[in-house]
Amino acid sequence: MAPSSPPSERIRLVVLFGGRSAEHDVSRVTAAHVLAAADPARYEIVPVGIDRDGRWLLPALGAGGDPELGPGGGLAVVGDRVDPAPVLAPAPGSTTVVLPLLHGPFGEDGTVQGLLDLADVAYVGAGVLGSALAMDKAKAKEVLDHAGIPQCRWRALHHTEVEAATPDRIVAELGLPVFVKPANMGSSIGVTKAHDRTELADALALAATYDEWIVVEEHVAGREIEIAVLGNLDLRVSVPGEIRPGAEFYDYDDKYHDGTAELVIPADLPAPVVTRLEALARAAVRALRTEGMARVDVFYEDPGRGLLVNEVNTIPGFTPISMYPKMWAASGITYPELIDALVDLALERHARRRAHRRTDR
Numbered sequence: 001m002a003p004s005s006p007p008s009e010r011i012r013l014v015v016l017f018g019g020r021s022a023e024h025d026v027s028r029v030t031a032a033h034v035l036a037a038a039d040p041a042r043y044e045i046v047p048v049g050i051d052r053d054g055r056w057l058l059p060a061l062g063a064g065g066d067p068e069l070g071p072g073g074g075l076a077v078v079g080d081r082v083d084p085a086p087v088l089a090p091a092p093g094s095t096t097v098v099l100p101l102l103h104g105p106f107g108e109d110g111t112v113q114g115l116l117d118l119a120d121v122a123y124v125g126a127g128v129l130g131s132a133l134a135m136d137k138a139k140a141k142e143v144l145d146h147a148g149i150p151q152c153r154w155r156a157l158h159h160t161e162v163e164a165a166t167p168d169r170i171v172a173e174l175g176l177p178v179f180v181k182p183a184n185m186g187s188s189i190g191v192t193k194a195h196d197r198t199e200l201a202d203a204l205a206l207a208a209t210y211d212e213w214i215v216v217e218e219h220v221a222g223r224e225i226e227i228a229v230l231g232n233l234d235l236r237v238s239v240p241g242e243i244r245p246g247a248e249f250y251d252y253d254d255k256y257h258d259g260t261a262e263l264v265i266p267a268d269l270p271a272p273v274v275t276r277l278e279a280l281a282r283a284a285v286r287a288l289r290t291e292g293m294a295r296v297d298v299f300y301e302d303p304g305r306g307l308l309v310n311e312v313n314t315i316p317g318f319t320p321i322s323m324y325p326k327m328w329a330a331s332g333i334t335y336p337e338l339i340d341a342l343v344d345l346a347l348e349r350h351a352r353r354r355a356h357r358r359t360d361r
Contacts, residue, residue, distance in 0.1 A: 011343060012096040013043040014087060016112065018050040018077040021104030022189045022210065028074025030101045030318045035067065035075070037335045043343075048087055049077035050102065058082050088119040097346050098123040099339075101315065105184050105211075108315045109135035122350035124342045126314040130290035134312045137215045138183045140288060144309060147287035149280060152299065152308050153218040156183065159208040167197035167204075174218045180204055183213035193219070220308060222301035225267055227281045228316070228327040229294040230341060232349050235285060237278045238327040242267035263323060265330045273300070277307055290314050292345050295324045 015038075017031030018024055031047065038045055047067050049057045057079040059067040070076035090096040098121055100112050110132035116123040126134065133140050138156035145151065153174055170178065180203035182190040190210040192203035207214045224245070228238035246260025269277070281296040295316035299308045316324035318335075328338050 009095060010044050011042060012046060012091065012094050013038060013343065014046045014048055014096060014098045016048050016050060016098060016100045016102055016107070017075055018052075019102035019104065020050065020052055020054050020106040021102070021108075022185065023103035024052055024077075025072055025074060026317065026319075027101050027103050027107070028070060028077065029072060030103070030322075031075045032069060032073060033320060033335075034099065034101060034318055034339065038339050039336055042340070046087070047075060048082070049075065049079065050107075051077045054106070056082050056084050056087065058087075084115070085119070088116065088121050090121065095347070096121055097343050099342070099346075100125060101318070103315055103317070104189075105135070109184060120354075122346045124346045125292040126288075126290040126294070127349075130288055131314050133288045134290055134294070134314045135184050136213070137181060137311065138213055140312065141215070143287055144284060147283065149284055149287065150305065150308050152220045152310070155216045157204070157214045157216065159212045159214065162204045162208060162214070167200040170200060170216055171197060174216060176200075177219045179217045179219065180207050181215045181217070182207045182211035183215050184211045220299040220301055222299040222304065222308070223267075225269070225277065225298050225300050225307075226323050226327070227277055227296050227298070228324050228331075229281055229285050229290075229296060230292075230328070230333075230338075230345070232291045232345050232352075235282045237281055238331040238333075239266035240269060240274060240277055241265040241323050241327045241330075243323070263321070263326065265323075265326055269300070273307065280307055280309055284309050284312050288312055291349055293324070293342055 015031055015034060017027045019027050035045060035047060047059050049059050051057060057077060059075060059079040068076045088098065098116055100107060100123060102108060102112055108131060110128040113128045113131050117128060133143055141151060141154055155173060177193050177195045178200065180192045180194055190207050192206060194200035194203045204214060224243040225240050227240045230236045242264040244262040277298065284296050285294050290312060295313045297310040299310055301308060316322065318325055325335050325338060
């Protein structure tokens with residue numbers, strides 16, 4: 001994929017990390033690895049941390065001129081407070097691209113994307129609508145249903161409905177066990193596998209502490225398969241990967257701390273199933289209007305219903321044990337090349353969208 005900018009021009013790459021969500025620490029770790037992999041010959045890297053209170057900070061630099069690391073090996077969200085406007089504003093004669101690595105609410109849900117659109121700056125990943133839809137599991141499932149994309153059985157509840165929607169009613173509809181999730185959260189935070197009615201009641205209460213909307217899904221006794229998508233209008237897909245959880249399900253510790261899950265790349269799937277998976281991934285991404293990058297998570301129920309789309313993630317993890325960069329590496333795209341491709345896609349989309357913005361009447 002050829003660079004969108006002249007080789008002589010260094011792109012000012014603003015990397016946003018941290019954020020106000022419960023996935024703050026995951027974002028810090030992701031950012032540390034992205035900064036280590038980005039080509040300094042092509043990018044003038046400007047890391048900007050957002051603390052848990054929403055304040056924007058220019059990180060303090062260590063002795064080697066690099067941002068300091070905090071607990072867990074992620075970038076430290078410390079430094080001088082800064083106004084977002086001058087940080088995002090392109091310098092005269094330069095090209096600025098923002099790479100938002102803000103997992104979860106207040107970063108992956110369209111809020112920051114709206115700010116970046118108002119600032120008229122190119123940015124990596126899905127736009128406002130695609131980000132908001134994919135982040136809200138309940139609305140995403142509604143859109144995917146409308147598009148005819150197969151999914152497991154599910155039910156969405158507002159927290160005010162939890163008391164009326166008794167565990168007995170949910171079990172009658174979805175059976176046991178079930179997975180209970182906050183509608184707007186990622187990294188398996190707030191997710192519970194409930195095996196009985198007591199656990200289900202507790203799981204609903206826990207999910208409601210993270211979001212006012214809750215999603216309950218049937219348990220699928222199938223393989224957990226993921227596939228990476230890269231592109232705007234022309235979508236490329238990676239080889240698929242399979243997750244074999246070290247815990248009862250692929251939870252937060254398994255993803256980021258223990259690393260006990262077995263990641264099989266490429267997944268051992270029949271060729272017709274891979275072809276079907278690629279088509280479903282493209283269809284899901286287009287239905288939710290995501291662009292740039294996405295990781296599509298599916299269940300493979302065999303024998304049974306075959307492939308069932310579970311989620312579409314618009315800012316997948318980039319840690320060393322994350323599936324998105326691993327699947328692209330297995331498909332022939334290295335970590336630095338992946339960053340370059342995402343920046344090029346951001347510039348292409350920004351130019352394309354500007355061509356359709358008339359300001360006259």
